Amino acid sequence: MRHLLNPLDFTVEETTKLLDLASDIEKNPAKYSEKCKGKKIATLFYEPSTRTRLSFEAAMLNLGGSVLGFSSASSSSASKGESVSDTIRMVSCYADICAMRHPKEGAPTVASMKSRIPVINAGDGGHQHPTQTLTDMMTIRSLKGRLDNLTIGLCGDLKFGRTVHSLIKSLVRYENIKFILISPKELKIPSYIREDVLDANNIPYEEVTHMEDKLKDLDILYMTRVQQERFFNEEEYIRLKDSYILDKEKMNLANEGMLVLHPLPRVNEISVEIDDDPRACYFKQVQYSVYVRMAIILTLLGLTDNN
Numbered sequence: 284m285r286h287l288l289n290p291l292d293f294t295v296e297e298t299t300k301l302l303d304l305a306s307d308i309e310k311n312p313a314k315y316s317e318k319c320k321g322k323k324i325a326t327l328f329y330e331p332s333t334r335t336r337l338s339f340e341a342a343m344l345n346l347g348g349s350v351l352g353f354s355s356a357s358s359s360s361a362s363k364g365e366s367v368s369d370t371i372r373m374v375s376c377y378a379d380i381c382a383m384r385h386p387k388e389g390a391p392t393v394a395s396m397k398s399r400i401p402v403i404n405a406g407d408g409g410h411q412h413p414t415q416t417l418t419d420m421m422t423i424r425s426l427k428g429r430l431d432n433l434t435i436g437l438c439g440d441l442k443f444g445r446t447v448h449s450l451i452k453s454l455v456r457y458e459n460i461k462f463i464l465i466s467p468k469e470l471k472i473p474s475y476i477r478e479d480v481l482d483a484n485n486i487p488y489e490e491v492t493h494m495e496d497k498l499k500d501l502d503i504l505y506m507t508r509v510q511q512e513r514f515f516n517e518e519e520y521i522r523l524k525d526s527y528i529l530d531k532e533k534m535n536l537a538n539e540g541m542l543v544l545h546p547l548p549r550v551n552e553i554s555v556e557i558d559d560d561p562r563a564c565y566f567k568q569v570q571y572s573v574y575v576r577m578a579i580i581l582t583l584l585g586l587t588d589n590n
């Protein structure tokens with residue numbers, strides 16, 4: 284039995300296969316509409332979510348399966364003190380696969396140890412978010428045609444932004460990747476990514492506080508929200524929340540082919556005035572997320588054609 288807890292749980296070859304499958308689903312959705320008939324996904328969300336939970340549910344429904352779950356810790360027995368390990372034992376009796384989001388780093392990994400069904404990490408605290416990363420990779424591959432030879436600007440909350448951590452871990456496995464890390468000094472990338480991932484793999488990167496003079500060099504600009512819920516100090520959040528606002532003026536400094544990605548939700552960091560710019564791809568990303576999550580469910584349930 285396989286779980287998806289960390290972006291590196293799939294090898295580069297397996298990732299390519301999964302993204303190929305997601306692209307085939309995009310082209311031939313009808314072919315997949317009954318693949319999960321009789322199967323159930325449990326969505327166990329101890330933290331707020333719109334896209335991730337609904338896209339997992341949409342993915343399972345598109346595959347002909349059904350869904351059950353909860354969307355907040357307060358509506359589950361966690362509020363009575365039940366442990367994640369006990370909850371997953373129950374859920375293993377009700378569903379065939381589950382997606383879990385939890386505010387504590389490592390909670391889905393703990394769950395996987397007691398689980399009899401595949402566990403998908405749908406975001407654990409400020410740590411990782413592998414299914415968003417696969418979505419980001421499908422978006423980049425579909426719209427840029429490659430995952431190598433890219434200069435990627437990551438902007439905003441690089442400290443707490445789990446989507447950023449997972450994306451870096453995954454992309455360093457491709458040739459000629461360079462990162463421009465744009466953040467206030469308080470929200471710089473954590474050392475377990477800088478040292479253990481970037482330095483350890485000899486990946487070129489720059490850490491800067493301003494985006495303006497870097498925009499012309501970027502193939503991808505990945506914007507992120509300042510993660511209010513991870514701050515200990517409200518004043519600090521208020522001071523940092525509007526550190527970057529991508530607007531028309533800044534887009535004029537960027538090159539023609541630069542794609543703007545954002546895992547969403549956005550707050551103020553992308554002005555709505557650029558939503559119609561052809562380089563703004565964050566809503567396309569949302570559509571790709573459904574195909575990717577369908578491919579993840581099929582892969583973890585062993586329901587791909589080669590099985």
Ligand code: NCD
Nearest residue numbers: 334335406446508546547548
């Ligand atoms: C992200 C998350 O939950 O980490 N959202 C998502 O899953 N698309 C990003 C965020 O909340 O800022």
